[in-house]
Amino acid sequence: MRLLTFSTGTQASSRVGVVRNEERVVDIASAAALLHVELPFDPTDMVSLISAGAPAQTVLEDIVRRAPDDLPLDAATLHAPIPRPRKNVFCVGWNYLEHFAEGEKIRPHIKDMPAFPTFFTKAPTAVTGPFHTVPYFVDLSAQLDWEVELAVVIGTGGRDIAKERAMEHVFGYTALNDVTWRDIQRRHGQQWFKGKSLDGTCPMGPWIVTRDALDPAGLDLSCRVNGVVKQTSNTRCMYFDIPTIIAELSRGLTLEPGDIIATGTPPGVGHARTPPEFMKPGDVLETEVGGIGSMRNPIGGI
Incomplete structure (x- = not known):
């Protein structure tokens, strides 16, 4: 998977997404809400996702497979995947x-x-x-x-x-x-x-x-x-x-x-x-x- 941190003009706060089909991005927080999936991590924090380990990746794969909607990659503002590392x-x-x-x-x-x-x-x-x-x-x-x-x-x-x-x-x-x-x-x-x-x-x-x-x-x-x-x-x-x-x-x-x-x-x-x-x-x-x-x-x- 390719995991990114992004924001959009309609939602300025950054959140985690997954690249799907090269030119589309699945907004994990939005997709999880639509699919009624309880996330084992904070979808606005890449380090939270990483810390959640293998179970988080299994959940992500399921969400990306079933997500009913996504957005164009070029409509997203990409931030550093970990915008503010917790350490140097x-x-x-x-x-x-x-x-x-x-x-x-x-x-x-x-x-x-x-x-x-x-x-x-x-x-x-x-x-x-x-x-x-x-x-x-x-x-x-x-x-x-x-x-x-x-x-x-x-x-x-x-x-x-x-x-x-x-x-x-x-x-x-x-x-x-x-x-x-x-x-x-x-x-x-x-x-x-x-x-x-x-x-x-x-x-x-x-x-x-x-x-x-x-x-x-x-x-x-x-x-x-x-x-x-x-x-x-x-x-x-x-x-x-x-x-x-x-x-x-x-x-x-x-x-x-x-x-x-x-x-x-x-x-x-x-x-x-x-x-x-x-x-x-x-x-x-x-x-x-x-x-x-x-x-x-x-x-x-x-």
């Missing part, structure tokens, strides 16, 4: 060999790939929708960069998760762009948090594809700015695979339903180009992950 978005740095290599000129003190995944986070307030405008903070920086990534959404929580069981904890997958203000990223020493957490600079979506509907191995990744391809790769090129990331991240740290893990970006980022390239107001950022879909985010002022 977990991120993995340097997870594609070529991306690690292209950054050597700005970190000459680190020559070898790390033995363990490099983790950092993005604030929940950075998350924005798949077609929302990314704000441009002109007074703070002029170095706005792009990073296409596959994101993993945790379904079943746990701590010290064994690598062999890690995929059982996955709910699904979505596309994410780890938009980064490069000079701010480096302004605060060795931590990356501030430059990666400004408001509205983590486009996510357009929906979550559930684990049973997608194999994350071998997915094409693409990032375009103003129609020009800047990044292109495939998830098979990840240095640390998803089970390794989940196992290492969960060591002594409890993962919970709805947690989001961005799995790293391939080469082609703007700061590593010669000369460096950065986005500016009026540009359009497109992010695509095969098997999931595409996002289109204008870069705007604030």
